[in-house]
Each structure stands twice: as C-alpha cells, then as structure tokens.
Amino acid sequence: MSIRKRLLLSNLAMIVLPIAALILMEIFLGLIMFRILNLDPGSSLERFTQIRFIGIIIILIVTNGLLTYYVSKTIIKPVRQLSEATKRIANGELNFEIEADRSDELGELAESFEAMRRKLQEAEELQKKYEAGRKELIASISHDLKTPITSIKGYVEGIRDGVADTPEKQERYIDTIYKKANEMDHLIDELFHYSKLDVNRVPFHFEKVDLYAYFEDYLEEIRLHTDVKVELWPKEKQTFFVKADWEQLNRVVTNIIHNSLKNMDKDEKILQVEIKEVNDHIKAVIGDNGKGIPRGDLPHIFEQFYRADPARSASAGGSGLGLAIVKKIVEEHGGQIKAKSDQGKGTKVAFTLEKWEEGN
Structure with a gap:
C-alpha cells in the first residue's frame, strides 16, 4: 500500500473509529447505568452526559494517538534505516544489505538504495x-x-x-x-x-569484410611459406560478410595462428579453419593438431601476461599479452572468444563477429 493511501485511510479512521467507539460506549454505558444498576434516567442524565464527555475525550486521545503512532512508525522506521544505511555508505562500508520488504514509495526508495549499494560495491x-x-x-x-x-x-x-x-x-x-x-x-x-x-583509446574503423575471402588469402600465405597442411571449411567458396576493423581483425587472426604454429609438435602439421553462421554472428574456429594446453591453464590463457609454459614462452619471445589483446579486440567487435584443447591432440580457438547489415 502506498504512503498516500495509508495516510488517507488513517485520516478516515480518525473519524470513523471515534464515532464507532462513541456509539458502543453509549450503548455499554446505558446498559450498565439504566439496566444493570437501575438508575433513574431523569436524575442520572447529567452524570451520564459527564461520563460520555470524558469517554469521548479518552476515545479521541487513544484512537488518534494509536493511529498517529502506527502511521509514523511505518514511515519513520524505514526512513531511519535508510538514513543509517546512508551513513554506512558514506563511511565506505558497503558489505551489508538494505532490506526492501515494502511495496510503497519507501520500499521503492529502499530498492534504489540497495541497487546503488550493490553498484558501489561492484565498482569498489x-x-x-x-x-x-x-x-x-x-x-x-x-x-x-x-x-x-x-x-x-x-x-x-x-x-x-x-x-x-x-x-x-x-x-x-x-x-x-x-x-x-x-x-x-x-x-x-x-x-x-x-x-x-x-582505456578505449584504439580507434576502430568498421567496414564490410568477407571473412571467407580473408582466410583464403591468409591461409594461402601459410601454405606457400611453411610445410603446414591448411584446410578451410566449407570447402566450396562462400561469402560470410562481417562488420570488422580489417587491421584489428588481422591482429586477432595472426596472434591465434602464430600461437598454433609455435605449438605444433607433430610430423604432419595441420591447421584448420571453419567458418559458419550462428544467429546474427559469424563464427570462426581455428584449430591445430599441436601439443594442446593443460586443462588447468585453459581458463587463464586470455589473461594478461599469463603463460601456460613460462620457460618456453620466454625463450620464444612471447609477451604474454597476445591473447589478452585478441580478447579485447573481439569484444570491441561485439563478439566472444573461447578455447578448447585436448593435451597432446590440439587446440581450437573460436571467436564470433557481428554479421554485416546493410545500412551500417
């Protein structure tokens, strides 16, 4: 119930309750004086009027006092709690909860305070x-x-x-x-x-990019300059238009493929790229048959300066920032990136990019 309704009902009760109490008092007083005590109405009328007047005063004081106490308690108590919560927040204390168990304006205010407290705690x-x-x-x-x-x-x-x-x-x-x-x-x-x-200081210049044609050219360069067997799926040429910054996209693919090439330990080195549509995104999956990533390291490979094998990465000149940069670039494109790996069998890194919509 809203505070406005509560105040209206309280004011109405201040009128109705005293009248109802006065009627009941007169009936009860009349029964006692004229029926039980058998007093003469003519001689006892003045006393009856005096008792009734005193009763009216008592009824008004009691009903108004109780209603005022009830209404003020329902308003002052939550206001006091919010005031206390404000002081705690001002003192830097955020590890508590503001209860919002009311459905009125103060309940909404308490919910807003609690939402603010949670956001401040998350920010901290x-x-x-x-x-x-x-x-x-x-x-x-x-x-x-x-x-x-x-x-x-x-x-x-x-x-x-x-x-x-x-x-x-x-x-x-x-x-x-x-x-x-x-x-x-x-x-x-x-x-x-x-x-x-x-700090969002890299300018992104998004344009229409055919991801399939991009990977065709990229993998052809690898085929010409290495002994790696490369495969692109689907095998039939198709168009997969994405909204991408070409330079940043190239950094993403180069980083992922460079990591794959560094970690290939088989006699026959295989690099596979699969492109497919997933709802309003295009998904690219880059897989290799390298040594794989230990299960315990897999959740951390996109963290800054994380190296699954520090000694090997350091000797190979790895900065530990490559995949962290890749993750940030993909997220700036409105996509996501994930990795799966089987140790000894290989690794797959999948990322998504938004489809190109005409009029972008």
Whole structure:
C-alpha cells in the first residue's frame, strides 16, 4: 500500500473509529447505568452526559494517538534505516544489505538504495581488481624488460672487454643483441596496444569484410611459406560478410595462428579453419593438431601476461599479452572468444563477429 493511501485511510479512521467507539460506549454505558444498576434516567442524565464527555475525550486521545503512532512508525522506521544505511555508505562500508520488504514509495526508495549499494560495491571490487592488475602489470613489465636488458648488457660488456675476440663471435654477439632489442620492441608495442585497448583509446574503423575471402588469402600465405597442411571449411567458396576493423581483425587472426604454429609438435602439421553462421554472428574456429594446453591453464590463457609454459614462452619471445589483446579486440567487435584443447591432440580457438547489415 502506498504512503498516500495509508495516510488517507488513517485520516478516515480518525473519524470513523471515534464515532464507532462513541456509539458502543453509549450503548455499554446505558446498559450498565439504566439496566444493570437501575438508575433513574431523569436524575442520572447529567452524570451520564459527564461520563460520555470524558469517554469521548479518552476515545479521541487513544484512537488518534494509536493511529498517529502506527502511521509514523511505518514511515519513520524505514526512513531511519535508510538514513543509517546512508551513513554506512558514506563511511565506505558497503558489505551489508538494505532490506526492501515494502511495496510503497519507501520500499521503492529502499530498492534504489540497495541497487546503488550493490553498484558501489561492484565498482569498489572492480577498482581493487584493476589495482591488483596494475601492480601485476608493472611487475610483469619489469620482469620481461629486465631479462633482455640484462642479456644485452652482458653481450655489450663481452664485446667491450674483448671476450668476443673474433669476427665470428662479434657477429654472433651483435646478432643476439639485435634479437633481444627486437624482443623488447615487440613487448613494448604489444604493451602499448594493450594499454590503449584497456582505456578505449584504439580507434576502430568498421567496414564490410568477407571473412571467407580473408582466410583464403591468409591461409594461402601459410601454405606457400611453411610445410603446414591448411584446410578451410566449407570447402566450396562462400561469402560470410562481417562488420570488422580489417587491421584489428588481422591482429586477432595472426596472434591465434602464430600461437598454433609455435605449438605444433607433430610430423604432419595441420591447421584448420571453419567458418559458419550462428544467429546474427559469424563464427570462426581455428584449430591445430599441436601439443594442446593443460586443462588447468585453459581458463587463464586470455589473461594478461599469463603463460601456460613460462620457460618456453620466454625463450620464444612471447609477451604474454597476445591473447589478452585478441580478447579485447573481439569484444570491441561485439563478439566472444573461447578455447578448447585436448593435451597432446590440439587446440581450437573460436571467436564470433557481428554479421554485416546493410545500412551500417
């Protein structure tokens, strides 16, 4: 019941209840005085009037007092609870619940307060998560930059101290320095790109892209320059138009396929790509017959700086940011990305992109 209805009924009750109580009092008083006590009506009329007047005053005080107490209690109590909740929120305390067990305006206000409290709590938890991620990011950057820098310093000192005393050694040292510098450049580039994605500073230029034709060209390059057997499904040429930023799409596919090629350990290396429609999205599934990903690592592969095999990734120049960047780009396209893997058999990474609708 709304507060307005409650107040109207309360005011109505302040009129009806005293009248009803007065009628009952007169009947009850008349029975006692004139029937039970057998008093003379003529001589007792003045006393009857006095008692009735006193009764009216008592009835008005009691009924008005009780109704006022009831109405004020139903309003003041929830207001006091909301006031207390406001103070707790202002003091930074968010781990409590505001009960909204009413169906009136104060109940709606309590629900709004509870929704606000939950959002503030979620924001606080998200802030803590971001802060922890920032610290982890700084620690990971420091570690990943320190390793090649230490290596470069060592080789430079070797050249300066005359350890590389032959042209062949000097060339090997310089090649190693160049390789480590490239690793640092790649890491900084991916870190810069990831940071821009994280704060929505990467401009996306969406256009109509035929995903099937894109993969045809991409896989043809792999077929020409590697010994990997590539397959594209469906085998018959079809058109799958998606809404995508071509440059960012290329980064996604390159990252996924590069990971697949690095982890292929079979004599016959196979890379398969399947494209299909799923409701209002186009789904691309990239699979390989590589060594696979351990089950415990699979849920974390899209996290920043996560490496299923740190030693192998570090030696291969992996930054640990590639798949995190892929996930952010796919989500910016309005899609999702998932991975399935059987250790020793291979891995499949599937992502979706929105279909191109004419008029976009």
